[in-house]
Amino acid sequence: MILMNENALRYLAVKLPYLGAVISLLLFVLQWALDYHIIPLQYHFIITCLVLPGLAHIGKKFAQPELAEGPQLTGVNTLLAATSQVTQSNDLPWIIEAKKHIGLRENTSKTAHNPTILRWLKSLKAWWAEDETAWCGTFIAWCLKQAGIAYPKHWYRALDYVNYGARLYKPAYGCVAVKTRKGGGHVCFVVGRDQRTGKLVCLGGNQSNMVCYALYAESEFEEFRWYGKTSRPAEHRYNLPLMSGVTANQVTEA
Numbered sequence: 001m002i003l004m005n006e007n008a009l010r011y012l013a014v015k016l017p018y019l020g021a022v023i024s025l026l027l028f029v030l031q032w033a034l035d036y037h038i039i040p041l042q043y044h045f046i047i048t049c050l051v052l053p054g055l056a057h058i059g060k061k062f063a064q065p066e067l068a069e070g071p072q073l074t075g076v077n078t079l080l081a082a083t084s085q086v087t088q089s090n091d092l093p094w095i096i097e098a099k100k101h102i103g104l105r106e107n108t109s110k111t112a113h114n115p116t117i118l119r120w121l122k123s124l125k126a127w128w129a130e131d132e133t134a135w136c137g138t139f140i141a142w143c144l145k146q147a148g149i150a151y152p153k154h155w156y157r158a159l160d161y162v163n164y165g166a167r168l169y170k171p172a173y174g175c176v177a178v179k180t181r182k183g184g185g186h187v188c189f190v191v192g193r194d195q196r197t198g199k200l201v202c203l204g205g206n207q208s209n210m211v212c213y214a215l216y217a218e219s220e221f222e223e224f225r226w227y228g229k230t231s232r233p234a235e236h237r238y239n240l241p242l243m244s245g246v247t248a249n250q251v252t253e254a
Contacts, residue, residue, distance in 0.1 A: 092147070092173070092174040092228070093147035093148075094143040094144050094146065094147035094149060094174065094189070094227075095173075095174050095189060095191060097142075097143045097147060098139070098143045098203050099203070101116070101139070101205075102203070102211055102212060102213075103211065103212070104116055104117075104210060104211045105209055105210040105211075106131035106209045106210070107131060108209055110132060113132075114131050117131040117135055118130075120135075120139070121138060123142065123145070124138065124141055124142065124155060126138070126156065134158075134184065134206055135206045136158055136187050136206040136207070136253065137152075137155050137158045137160075137161070137187055138155065138205065139204065139205025139206065140155070140176060140187050140204070140205070141155035141156075144227055149227050149228065150164070150227070151164070151227070157184075157185070158178060159178065159184070159185035161176050161187050161225060162178050162222060162223045162225065164227070165225035165226050165227040166225065166226045166231055166232060167223055167224070167225060167226075168223075168224040168225065168226055168232075168233070170224065170238060171190045171221075171224045171240065172190065172224070172226065172233040172237040172238045172240075173190065173191060173192070173233070173237040173238075173240055174189060174228070174237060175190050175224045175227075175233065175237075176188075176189060176190075176224070176225045176227055177189070177190050177200070177216070177221045177223075177225075178224075178225065179220050179221045179222055180222060181253050185222075186206075188202040188203060188204025188205075188207070188216075189202060189204060190224065190240070191203045191213070191240075191243075192240050192241040192242065192243040193240040193242055193243065194215055194242075194243060194244065194246060195242045195243060196244060197215065199215040199216060199217055199218070199249075200215065200216050200217070200218055200240075201213055201214075201215060201240075201246050207248070207251040207252075207253060208248065208251040208252050209252070212251070213246045214248040214249075214251045215246055215249050
């Protein structure tokens with residue numbers, strides 16, 4: 001579950017930085033208490049349906065100046081471009097969509113489900129409505145659909161992504177990477193290369209139950225597929241941005 005999908009603090013922190021800091025701490029504590037089941041289940045609805053919308057409503061009442069840059073992410077999602085960073089103006093539409101959801105988590109309580117993931121499933125006409133089923137393919141299909149790109153018929157099966165698109169001889173920025181895992185497969189977008197280890201930086205869903213960046217060896221993938229509106233990526237897409245700050249080497253994918 002993610003409490004700050006609307007990110008009310010983005011509004012509060014500019015106008016009222018001290019109040020924003022206090023609320024940020026409170027929300028962190030609430031998130032921690034929900035995730036570890038410290039708060040009784042009967043209060044989850046009140047917190048997620050009343051407290052958070054209330055904060056978002058209050059935050060949006062303040063006129064805000066333009067932010068110079070987006071909020072900085074820490075830990076697994078910290079990305080510092082070293083060279084050749086792709087700017088959003090030149091970014092691919094499905095990657096722009098994917099980046100919007102960095103930090104989104106499934107609700108691991110098994111008694112409730114992340115409404116954003118449920119919305120994706122409904123849009124893709126899934127016959128189930130929960131976030132316990134592996135949803136890496138769901139995330140990729142949603143991003144491609146939002147960009148107007150055709151996606152696999154069986155989008156919910158990670159390994160079905162090798163049956164569509166164009167096969168690439170090496171990874172390119174924005175391509176779909178497909179790998180096998182115990183009990184199934186995993187699918188994600190290639191968005192860079194780690195400056196220190198040389199591993200691929202991949203952005204995907206259901207990576208440790210969330211949307212995040214993770215590092216993979218190129219050899220771990222079965223195939224790299226291009227799903228753009230053109231038959232092949234532009235040549236400069238093969239020059240992967242060099243990045244640092246991604247520390248997730250072993251993420252769960254089930």
